[in-house]
Amino acid sequence: MTARIFKPAKNAMQSGRSKTKEWQLDYEPEQPRSVEPLMGWTSSGDMKQQITLRFETKEEAVAYCERKGIAYQVIEPQDSIRRPVAYADNFSFRRGEPWTH
Numbered sequence: 001m002t003a004r005i006f007k008p009a010k011n012a013m014q015s016g017r018s019k020t021k022e023w024q025l026d027y028e029p030e031q032p033r034s035v036e037p038l039m040g041w042t043s044s045g046d047m048k049q050q051i052t053l054r055f056e057t058k059e060e061a062v063a064y065c066e067r068k069g070i071a072y073q074v075i076e077p078q079d080s081i082r083r084p085v086a087y088a089d090n091f092s093f094r095r096g097e098p099w100t101h
Contacts, residue, residue: 001027001028001030001048001070001071002027002028002070002071002072002073003025003026003027003028003065003070003071003072003073004025004026004027004028004072004073004075005023005024005025005058005061005062005065005072005073005074005075006023006024006026006074006075006077007020007021007022007023007024007077008020008024010080022054022055022056023054023055023056023057023058023060023061024052024053024054024055025052025053025054025055025061025064025065025072026049026051026052027048027049027051029044029046029049030046030048031044031045031046032044058074062074
């Protein structure tokens with residue numbers, strides 16, 4: 001039983017950064033998923049895949065794993081590159097392609 005400790009990425013469908021400040025602990029699957037032949041649903045007998053724990057800091061998550069004797073892997077978050085953009089850049093002369101309606 002191995003656990004992953006990571007900070008979740010921002011939801012691509014929304015502009016907010018909700019639920020990205022906490023560290024999350026998920027368990028790696030121990031057995032592969034199987035496809036049910038009649039309906040085509042995927043299922044697994046591994047119940048640990050359904051557990052998600054959230055912690056305020058990375059140290060709390062690591063301490064939890066060490067206290068419970070769980071093997072873990074820490075995945076450090078990557079900083080996003082923020083490029084400041086102004087509305088006036090849409091109409092500038094140095095724009096790569098001409099602006100049209």
